[in-house]
Amino acid sequence: xxxxxxxxxxxxxxxxxxxxxxxxxxxxxxxxxxxxxxxxxxxxxxxxxxxxxxxxxxxxxxxxxxxxxxxxxxxxxxxxxxxxxxxxxxxxxxxxxxxxxxxxxxxxxxxxxxxxxxxxx
Amino acid sequence: xxxxxxxxxxxxxxxxxxxxxxxxxxxxxxxxxxxxxxxxxxxxxxxxxxxxxxxxxxxxxxxxxxxxxxxxxxxxxxxxxxxxxxxxxxxxxxxxxxxxxxxxxxxxxxxxxxxxxxxxxxxxxxxxxxxxxxxxxxxxxxxxxxxxxxxxxxxxxxxxxxxxxxxxxxxxxxxxxxxxxxxxxxxxxxxxxxxxxxxxxxxxxxxxxxxxxxxxxxxxxxxxxxxxxxxxxxxxxxxxxxxxxxxxxxxxxxxxxxxxxxxxxxxxxxxxxxxxxxxxxxxxxxxxxxxxxxxxxxxxxxxxxxxxxxxxxxxxxxxxxxxxxxxxxxxxxxxxxxxxxxxxxxxxxxxxxxxxxxxxxxxxxxxxxxxxxxxxx
Numbered sequence: 001x002x003x004x005x006x007x008x009x010x011x012x013x014x015x016x017x018x019x020x021x022x023x024x025x026x027x028x029x030x031x032x033x034x035x036x037x038x039x040x041x042x043x044x045x046x047x048x049x050x051x052x053x054x055x056x057x058x059x060x061x062x063x064x065x066x067x068x069x070x071x072x073x074x075x076x077x078x079x080x081x082x083x084x085x086x087x088x089x090x091x092x093x094x095x096x097x098x099x100x101x102x103x104x105x106x107x108x109x110x111x112x113x114x115x116x117x118x119x120x121x
Numbered sequence: 122x123x124x125x126x127x128x129x130x131x132x133x134x135x136x137x138x139x140x141x142x143x144x145x146x147x148x149x150x151x152x153x154x155x156x157x158x159x160x161x162x163x164x165x166x167x168x169x170x171x172x173x174x175x176x177x178x179x180x181x182x183x184x185x186x187x188x189x190x191x192x193x194x195x196x197x198x199x200x201x202x203x204x205x206x207x208x209x210x211x212x213x214x215x216x217x218x219x220x221x222x223x224x225x226x227x228x229x230x231x232x233x234x235x236x237x238x239x240x241x242x243x244x245x246x247x248x249x250x251x252x253x254x255x256x257x258x259x260x261x262x263x264x265x266x267x268x269x270x271x272x273x274x275x276x277x278x279x280x281x282x283x284x285x286x287x288x289x290x291x292x293x294x295x296x297x298x299x300x301x302x303x304x305x306x307x308x309x310x311x312x313x314x315x316x317x318x319x320x321x322x323x324x325x326x327x328x329x330x331x332x333x334x335x336x337x338x339x340x341x342x343x344x345x346x347x348x349x350x351x352x353x354x355x356x357x358x359x360x361x362x363x364x365x366x367x368x369x370x371x372x373x374x375x376x377x378x379x380x381x382x383x384x385x386x387x388x389x390x391x392x393x394x395x396x397x398x399x400x401x402x403x404x405x406x407x408x409x410x411x412x413x414x415x416x417x418x419x420x421x422x423x424x425x426x427x428x429x430x431x432x433x434x435x436x437x438x439x440x441x442x443x444x445x446x447x448x449x450x451x452x453x454x455x456x457x458x459x460x461x462x463x464x465x466x467x468x469x470x471x472x473x474x475x476x477x478x479x480x481x482x483x484x485x486x487x488x489x490x491x492x493x494x495x496x497x498x
Contacts, residue, residue: 005138010252011260014146014232018225021154022384025201026221029380033205042209044281045375055282063293066470070296073478077303080485081259087311087489091497095489102482109479118474120467 065117076105137245145251146232152444153231156451157383157390158193164455165192171459203379208279211376215278220377220384222271227391230264234398235318236443237408237436238415241429249436250319257316261399262303265354265392269295271385272356272373279376287372290362290466297473298353298360304481305346308488309336309403318399322407326414333411336404342484344404346477348450351396353473355389358458362466397450398443405446408439415439 044051083090083098090097112118133140162177166189169176180191207213237249254260269292276288313321313336327334337344353360364372374382401407409415415435422431464472 005142007252007254010142010146010232011229013143014150014229014251015225017146017150018228019221021150021228022221022224022387025224025380025384026205026217029201029203029205032202033379035206036204037206041206044208044210046281046283051282055280055285057282059289063289066293066297069474070300073300074296074303077300077307080304080307081310081316084307084310085314085316087492088314088496092493095493098489099486102486106482113475118470120470 062120069112069117072108073105076101134243137242137247141242141245141247142251145236145247145249148236149231149234149251150228152236153228153391153394154387156394157387158197160390160393160451160455161196161386162190162193163451164458167452167455168459171456197383200380200383205379205381208376210280212278212280215274216376217381219271219275219278220381220388222274223268223388223392224271224384225388226264226268226271227388227395230261230395231391231398233258233261233264233318234395234443235322235402235407237439238319238322240432240436243429248319249439253317253319255317258306258318258399258403259316261395262299265396266295266299268388268392271388275377275385276373279373281376283371284373284375287364287375291356291373294360294362294469294473295354295356297470298350298477301346301473301477301481302350302354304478304485305343305350306403307485308340308343308492311489312336312339312492318402318407322402322409323415325406326409328412333406335406335411340484340488342480343488344400346481346484347400347404348453350477351393351400351450352454352457353469354396355393355454357389357393357454359461359464360469361463362469393451393454394447397447397454400450401443401446407446408443410438410442 044055079101080098083094087094166176166178168174176189177192178189179186180189180195181187182191182194207216232251233254235248235250235253239246239248241247252260272295273288273292276284276286276291279285279288309321310316313324315321321336325333325335332338352358356364362372364374374385377385410418418438419431419435422434425431426434
């Protein structure tokens with residue numbers, strides 16, 4: 001007799017326990033620590049220099065580009081995982097198809113590289 | 122045996138899957154929670170040796186100094202009793218939520234690691250992987266990727282320019298290196314023909330010639346790429362641009378203190394352990410002793426102990442071997458931290474996108490063709 005339960009159940013239990021530990025640690029620290037707030041302590045910490053303006057400012061578009069490109073290539077990686085699992089069954093057909101798929105993406109990759117989308121200087 | 126004990130035995134017999142499941146989770150959680158304190162001590166000692174200092178060697182218990190091993194305990198108590206204030210300019214909800222995310226993800230991700238093959242208790246076979254999905258290590262990837270939210274939220278909710286920059290850099294860096302990380306493991310999937318870590322480890326217990334059939338010998342480029350991306354994913358030097366003490370004071374951590382601050386590190390060290398363990402399972406034979414497959418180990422132990430306890434002893438040895446292999450990587454993490462200087466941000470992004478990604482893709486195509494030529498002709 002093998003001992004088996006729903007394989008997704010442990011994830012739920014682990015999440016619950018993890019939240020309990022992390023939340024509990026935060027709460028315990030909140031209960032146990034002293035409370036002596038003062039104006040300087042509650043202010044923005046920027047190495048002791050008086051803060052100028054807020055942190056809610058415009059960001060470089062580079063971060064946005066990185067995120068978009070990440071989604072593109074990450075989905076590609078997920079597709080490739082499906083192929084990798086079925087590697088033995090799809091045989092050469094799979095390799096040629098994936099070769100074409102990766103080839104198309106490489107064209108796109110060379111394009112973004114040449115356009116300087118990955119250039120952070 | 123009185124009625125209450127037999128009722129307990131009855132309950133255990135009927136619900137052994139559930140009880141074993143919770144037991145496995147508890148063991149993995151304990152390991153994950155121990156990594157951070159012990160590693161902090163190891164890191165400080167090793168840093169001290171590299172810099173010709175002594176490091177923490179005083180704090181002990183009841184007069185026993187134990188090389189200063191009491192230090193992490195004292196640190197934990199100190200952090201617990203520190204003032205836990207919330208600065209008035211932060212977005213309170215996300216500020217409090219942010220450190221909890223990486224800690225929880227670190228504790229959940231470790232559940233995907235096979236801690237051993239299996240044990241037999243009263244006729245029941247119990248696999249020693251707390252979370253064993255047929256999606257295999259993709260679960261680990263998913264959990265590790267979710268840790269980015271903690272960093273990004275911490276940076277944004279702190280409402281501080283240093284924190285924002287640190288958080289942004291960290292998120293961009295982590296997602297950039299995730300690509301190469303995913304692609305580096307792909308050849309291993311079709312070499313072993315599975316996503317399941319237990320099957321991978323079993324396949325690695327064979328040998329070719331005198332070498333064990335480890336993943337590192339089957340696809341060395343994958344191994345190198347994976348180890349480098351592992352450093353970037355956990356925000357460790359030389360990729361710790363997110364923290365960058367000298368320029369961003371501590372990046373996304375700057376507005377955090379007391380227990381919240383340490384939760385980030387709990388998550389970081391748990392993730393370091395998890396990714397090192399994943400590397401071990403995929404490339405270095407996991408919990409298997411080299412040249413000695415699990416079945417042979419059990420066969421060796423069976424005459425000494427009896428059939429069932431032999432599997433327990435084998436599981437303990439396996440856990441020890443796994444931790445020993447992981448310890449090599451943890452040592453490497455610390456050694457690299459105090460040896461290499463930090464990258465510049467444009468260099469970091471260039472390494473990720475312009476070198477790691479194409480090399481990983483090229484390796485994938487090359488390995489696919491080689492494996493196909495060997496197997497399909």
